[in-house]
Amino acid sequence: MTELNVKLDVFEGPLDLLLHLIKQLEIDIYDIPISEITEQYLEYIHTMKVLDLELAGEYIVMAATLMSIKSKMLLPKQEIAYDEDSDYPDEGEDPRDALVAQLLEYRKYKYAADVLKDKEIERGHYYTKEAANLDCYREDVPPLEPNQITTIDLFFAFHEMLNRQKAQEPLTTTIVAESFTIEEKIDHILTKLTHLPTSQGIHFNDLFTSFSKSEIVTTFMALLEVVKSGDVVAKQATRHEPIYLYRRTKTRVNE
Template identity: 45%
Template sequence: MPYNVKLDAFEGPLDLLLHLINTYEIDIYDIPVSVISEQYMNYIHTMKELKLDVASEYLVMAATLLAIKSKMLLPKQEADPIDQQMGFEVEEDPREDLVNRLIEYRKFKQAALHLKEKEAARSLVYTREPADLSAFGKNEETVNPVSNVTIYDMLEAMQKLFAKKEKNLPKRTTIERQEIPIELRMSQIINELRLENGRKRFSELFHHHNKEHMVVTFLAILELMKTKEITCNQDGNFSEIFISVTGEK
C-alpha cells in the first residue's frame, strides 16, 4: 500500500504563491506570470513525486496561472482615447483578479498573525497568585520540531536533491527494487544522527541514488518531525537545512 501523507502546513495555493513572491522578491503588483507559474508547477510536481496529497484547489490555481500566462502572450491592443471617452471597455490586465486576491489574502494572513501574537501575549497573563506546583515536577519545554524551517524550504531542498542525483546517475545501471519500511528508515536516521553527535545536514541523509529510497527518507523525516524526535533549523533563505535529534546538540 502507498504511504500517503497530508501536511497541515499547507494553507492553500494563495499561501504558496505568497511564499514564492516573498522568496524571489517579486513585486506583487507586477507579477512575472511566466516565472511564478514555472516555480509553482515545480512545487506541484515535487509534491506528486513525494506522493503527498495534492488538493484540487492547488490544481485549479495551476490552471489559472497557465490561463493568465496564455493571455499575457497575446498581442496587446493599445487603448483608443476616443473609445475611452465614449465609455467603451478597455482591456484589463489578466493578472488583476489574482493580484487582488493575493493582496486580500495577505491582509488576512497578517491580521491572523497579529491576533496570534495577541493570544500568545494574553496567555502569559494570570489573574491569581502562583500556586506551589513543585510536587508535580518540572514540565518539559515544548520543542518546535520545525523551528524556522517551513514545508516550502523542505520541498525546495528535495527539488535540489532530485536534480543533483539525476545529474549524477550513470548512463547504464541495474535497477533493483527494494522495499524499505518507513519505521526502519526512521530508526536508521536517528542512528545516523547520533553517530554524528546528533546533528547532520539534510542533504547528507540522502546518500542513495535510488528515488524510492529518497522518497522514503523524506517521508521518514516528516514523520520524525511530527513525533518531535528531530528538529530542523535553517540560518537563512536558500541556506543548508540541518537535522538534529531533539534534546541533543
C-alpha cells in the first residue's frame, strides 16, 4: 500500500500551537506549568506524526526547548543571594522567562496582524480607483454558520478521539490487508449524511470505528476535504460539547 503523506496547515508554527494550548487549558501565560504544557505539546506532536504531517524543524526545536526548561525546573533551587545594594534578594532567573517573552511577543504581533486585517477589510470598502479583479487568486470561503467550528477545532477533536481509541485498543489484533482512498471515504461520509434529514447530524466519533491507522487517517483527511468544499458543516453547541456533522442546507454557487 502506498504511504500516505499529508501536509496540513493547522498551526502557523510552534508558538501558535503553544498559544492555542495555553488558551484551551486556561493557563496564565505569566506562570506556565511547564510540566503540563510540555506533556500536552508532545502529545499533539505525536498526533501530527500519526497523521503523517510534515513537521517543520521548528516544532522539534520547541519540543527540545520545553524539555530543557522542564529539566531545569526539576533541579534543586540555588540558595537566594542577597545584594546589599538592593532592597530585594536575587531569586535567580526563571528558566521560563525566555519562552514567556517569545509568546508575549508572538501574541502581540498576531494581535497586530488581526487588527491590520480588520483595517484592510474596512479600507476595502473605500475606493480611490477601480479595484483589480483578484478572484483568480483567492478561494471562495463562505462565512461560518452559527456554532460552526474550524479545522483547528476538528484537529483537537481528532487528537482527543485518538487518545481514547489508544486506551481502548485491544492487546491482540488481526492484521487485514485493506486499502482505503480519500475519495472512497468522502463518498462514505456523504452517503451516510444523505440518508439523514438535514437537521440530523452524525457524531464526530462515529466516523472512526476502526483501530487501523490507515483508515483513521484517511477518514480524517476525507472529513477535512468535505468540510473545506462546503458539502459538510461541523458544529458544536458549546465548548467541550460533542461535535456533529451535517449536510449543508444552503445551496452553494459553483465557481
